[in-house]
């Protein structure tokens with residue numbers, strides 16, 4: 001972006017901020033920044049949302065039950081709480097699966113204890129025991145997981161004792177629980193952390209019967225939204241790389257149980273699953289690298305990175321053959337589409353990793369990212385620094401030092417001994433753990449953490465991007481402003497977008513969206529008739 005563009009961005013940011021009362025302003029201006037060339041530029045993230053601001057965020061229970069555990073087909077997930085928590089989190093995430101040989105798939109069910117007033121007053125433990133027993137009697141699953149909702153924490157039901165006792169009683173069914181009450185932490189990020197800890201503690205390492213192969217990896221942080229994991233599975237297979245487990249798209253509990261038999265952990269969504277990677281590194285010595293299968297170039301780069309890790313010429317050769325084969329189709333489609341998308345603009349506000357990953361796909365289309373940010377990413381996700389894990393694993397036993405829900409990034413400052421990405425590159429060292437959203441963004445673009453609805457409207461009205469990417473809560477507001485909107489969580493019934501095949505789907509989708517004339521017809525009658533004129537947005 002030009003110097004003039006950067007100046008405009010600075011001024012515009014100040015006009016947005018000046019509407020806030022002083023205390024809110026102080027906080028928001030650390031989270032709403034204009035990108036500078038400074039590699040040390042930092043942002044505030046993973047802090048409590050200002051009350052009254054309309055946030056995109058979800059809760060701890062959503063992060064634990066919905067996000068991390070939701071896509072595993074053969075664990076019965078029981079929501080201990082009022083029925084709404086179960087119902088509104090019931091498979092809304094488009095995480096797909098292929099049931100294994102035994103056809104076991106509980107993902108389409110909604111299990112809840114349906115807590116009532118009397119359970120809140122007299123306790124819900126009896127109800128929970130009953131529900132676990134009933135699930136066991138009807139389905140005889142390999143595993144049952146219990147998820148606490150807000151009231152459970154408030155009344156003090158001991159879900160862990162119940163899980164332990166029922167597991168002992170059944171003998172052939174792993175029962176474990178999550179203290180993932182919705183109010184914990186500042187967002188769904190706390191739920192990821194809790195989910196990681198409990199899977200590690202109760203499942204990882206309990207079976208030695210994993211897939212065999214020469215190059216064995218786990219894919220961490222890939223949730224098979226719209227079939228993404230299917231594409232990646234196929235690609236790895238083609239390259240001769242054995243996938244032991246995916247956390248947790250298209251997964252089963254047995255895959256988690258034997259995931260410690262892999263040689264390497266490849267992390268897609270660092271935010272949601274880095275804790276498992278850290279714990280596996282400490283306990284089993286399995287190293288981890290970051291990968292990104294969103295974008296054709298990113299996919300090629302990730303495959304090469306995996307091959308480079310194994311240092312086997314045979315694998316490197318096979319990977320190059322696969323890339324060469326796949327890239328032909330990608331280039332043909334890009335050649336047709338790119339003249340229509342080149343120079344168009346976008347904004348991305350989503351989750352804790354996609355706002356970064358999807359920038360690759362827009363770059364391939366020649367589109368400019370004007371603004372981006374996460375709902376609940378931490379500073380390491382933005383700045384591309386490595387924050388040391390906050391959990392210690394006892395190498396000799398299965399004990400994890402009790403979880404401290406991570407809220408430390410507000411206080412986090414770059415440590416003196418922490419080498420920058422440039423320094424690492426100079427030393428010829430891998431900087432894969434140092435990738436993040438901000439290093440990829442242009443000088444003068446906006447980086448906004450936990451964007452509020454008001455800020456989103458102001459950005460759209462001022463810059464009118466050709467396509468806006470976020471979630472269902474934003475979708476219709478954005479469309480009513482006459483801007484095409486692509487959901488990056490659910491893909492709006494579309495996808496897959498991962499790998500080479502997915503990139504082609506994406507190019508075609510964005511081409512259709514930015515080329516559509518319908519968005520110019522959205523103006524309401526009162527916008528044409530002065531006497532009916534109302535203010536579009538409170539500024």
Ligand code: CFM
Pocket residue numbers: 063067093188221223225269270271272350351352353354355488489490
């Ligand atoms: Fe990771 Fe995700 Fe994301 Fe996430 Fe999510 Fe999701 Fe997301 Mo919705 S695990 S951080 S908590 S990539 S559910 S599959 S789309 S917000 S950007």
Ligand code: HCA
Pocket residue numbers: 057058059062063066092093188351470471472473487489490
């Ligand atoms: C969640 C799940 C969500 C919500 C999507 C959205 C998802 O946060 O609980 O707001 O559109 O991807 O399904 O992120």
